[in-house]
Amino acid sequence: MRSEPKTLLAWLCDRDRLPYRRFEEKFTETGVRLFGHDPHNPTCGETQFRRWTGGKLVTLPSADTCRALEAMWPEYTAEQLFGPPPQDDPQAPALDLEERVRMTAREAHEGADATATASVSDNTIDELHDQVVSLARRYHTLPAALAYEEADNLRREVERKRDRTQVPAQQQQLMILNGQTVALLAVAAFDLGYFPSARTLARTAAVYGESSRFVPLQAFADGTLAYIAYHSGDASEAVAKANRALTYGGLGDVAQHRLHSIQARAYAHLGDVVSAQRAIHLSEDAGRDRRDELHDAVGGEFGFPGERLAMSNSTTALLVGDAAQAEADARRALSLLAQRPQDQQSAHVRAGAAADLAYARLLADDVDGAAEALSPVWEVPADQRNTGIVVRTARIGRRLARPAYHGAQLPTELRERIEDFTRVSPPYRLGPPVPLLAIEG
Incomplete structure (x- = not known):
C-alpha cells in the first residue's frame, strides 16, 4: 500500500x-x-x-x-x-448535495443494469449518452486534467458495455459514444500540452467515426488534427486535414463554421493571406439552418458558438497582420460572451479574446491599452490555463521583449507577470514544453 x-x-x-x-x-x-x-x-x-x-x-x-x-x-x-502536506486537497471540490445525489443515481442505475445477462439495456445506453452530453457541455467549466479523468472513466464504462452486447444497433450506438469520449480526451490532452497523445486520440476518434459511419465525428476529429498540426509547425498538413473534413456531407452550419475557422488559421500559418481571408468569410456565412447530431445536438465542446468563432478569427487576423480586424473580432467575442448567463461563459474564450485584444493594441504600441485588456487573463485559475491561453500570453511576452521596450517599467512588469502566469499552468507544469508556434482558438 x-x-x-x-x-x-x-x-x-x-x-x-x-x-x-x-x-x-x-x-x-x-x-x-x-x-x-x-x-x-x-x-x-x-x-x-x-x-x-x-x-x-x-x-x-x-x-x-x-x-x-x-x-x-x-x-x-x-x-x-519541506513542511507537512495539506490536510485536504485544495483542488478537490467539496462533496455537495447535488454531487451526492448524482453519485447515488449512478450507483443505483449500475446496480440495476448488473442484473442483465449478456445484453445491455437501452436505458443504459441512454444514460451513457446523457453522461457524454453532460461532460461535453461542462467541459468549459473544468480544468483540463479533471475533464480528461472524467472522459477516460466514461470511455472505460462505454467499452465495458460494448463487450456485453452483440446487438448491431447497440454496438453502433456505443461505438459513437466511445468516439465522442475519445474526441473529448483529444481536446483535453491538447489543452494540457500533450500534442503527440492528442494526435493519437484524435485519429482514434476519427476511426470510430468512420467505422460507425458517423460523419460529424469524423469531421470534428479531422478539425482537431488540423489545429494540432499547425501548433506542431505543420501548416500544410493542417490545411489538408481541414480541407478533407469540409468535403464530408451531412454537416451542420456549426461544423462548417468551425472547420472554415480552423482552415483560415492553417492558411494564415502558410502565409496564404488571400485563402485565409476567404476562409474567414466562409466561417462567418449565415449558413442554411443545417444541423447535425454532434456539433448541434450534443454541443458544448463539440459546438462552436459565435464568441468562439469571433475569437478564432481575431487570432487569424493577427497572424495575417490585420490588427484593426483582430481588435474588432476580439471585442465582438467579449461582447457576445457577456450576453450569456454566467455559468455558460467560457473562461478560455474570455481570456483568449482578451489576449488577442491586448496583442492587437501592442501592434499599435499601446502598452497601457494592452495592460488594460489583459485584466481578464489574470483571473483564470492556474489549473484552467490551457494550451490556448498559454500560447497567446507567451506571444505577448515575446512582443514585450523587443528592444524597443527594454528598460520600460510597464512592459517589464507585464512580461514578468506573464512568465509567472505561465509557469504554474498545466502545459508548463505537467506537460512537455508547448511549441509556441500558433495561437489556438
Missing part, C-alpha cells in the same frame, strides 16, 4: 506526477533558467530526493536549491515545501 506523503513537496510531486527522474529533469532545467549553465548549479540525487520528500530534513538546503524549488512551485515558500 502506498504511504501518505510526508511533506508538501512529496504531495506536489504526487499531484504533478513527478517521480524522481522527471523531478530531477525539471529541477535541473529550472536551475539553468535561473543561474545559467553553471557547474555550481544545485543538483538533486535520488537519495537526496527521498530525504526531501520523506520529511527527514533538519535544516533547509542551500539558498540556490530553495530558490529553484520555489521557482518550480511559485505559490509556496521553501519552508512550506
Whole structure:
C-alpha cells in the first residue's frame, strides 16, 4: 500500500506526477533558467530526493536549491515545501448535495443494469449518452486534467458495455459514444500540452467515426488534427486535414463554421493571406439552418458558438497582420460572451479574446491599452490555463521583449507577470514544453 506523503513537496510531486527522474529533469532545467549553465548549479540525487520528500530534513538546503524549488512551485515558500502536506486537497471540490445525489443515481442505475445477462439495456445506453452530453457541455467549466479523468472513466464504462452486447444497433450506438469520449480526451490532452497523445486520440476518434459511419465525428476529429498540426509547425498538413473534413456531407452550419475557422488559421500559418481571408468569410456565412447530431445536438465542446468563432478569427487576423480586424473580432467575442448567463461563459474564450485584444493594441504600441485588456487573463485559475491561453500570453511576452521596450517599467512588469502566469499552468507544469508556434482558438 502506498504511504501518505510526508511533506508538501512529496504531495506536489504526487499531484504533478513527478517521480524522481522527471523531478530531477525539471529541477535541473529550472536551475539553468535561473543561474545559467553553471557547474555550481544545485543538483538533486535520488537519495537526496527521498530525504526531501520523506520529511527527514533538519535544516533547509542551500539558498540556490530553495530558490529553484520555489521557482518550480511559485505559490509556496521553501519552508512550506519541506513542511507537512495539506490536510485536504485544495483542488478537490467539496462533496455537495447535488454531487451526492448524482453519485447515488449512478450507483443505483449500475446496480440495476448488473442484473442483465449478456445484453445491455437501452436505458443504459441512454444514460451513457446523457453522461457524454453532460461532460461535453461542462467541459468549459473544468480544468483540463479533471475533464480528461472524467472522459477516460466514461470511455472505460462505454467499452465495458460494448463487450456485453452483440446487438448491431447497440454496438453502433456505443461505438459513437466511445468516439465522442475519445474526441473529448483529444481536446483535453491538447489543452494540457500533450500534442503527440492528442494526435493519437484524435485519429482514434476519427476511426470510430468512420467505422460507425458517423460523419460529424469524423469531421470534428479531422478539425482537431488540423489545429494540432499547425501548433506542431505543420501548416500544410493542417490545411489538408481541414480541407478533407469540409468535403464530408451531412454537416451542420456549426461544423462548417468551425472547420472554415480552423482552415483560415492553417492558411494564415502558410502565409496564404488571400485563402485565409476567404476562409474567414466562409466561417462567418449565415449558413442554411443545417444541423447535425454532434456539433448541434450534443454541443458544448463539440459546438462552436459565435464568441468562439469571433475569437478564432481575431487570432487569424493577427497572424495575417490585420490588427484593426483582430481588435474588432476580439471585442465582438467579449461582447457576445457577456450576453450569456454566467455559468455558460467560457473562461478560455474570455481570456483568449482578451489576449488577442491586448496583442492587437501592442501592434499599435499601446502598452497601457494592452495592460488594460489583459485584466481578464489574470483571473483564470492556474489549473484552467490551457494550451490556448498559454500560447497567446507567451506571444505577448515575446512582443514585450523587443528592444524597443527594454528598460520600460510597464512592459517589464507585464512580461514578468506573464512568465509567472505561465509557469504554474498545466502545459508548463505537467506537460512537455508547448511549441509556441500558433495561437489556438
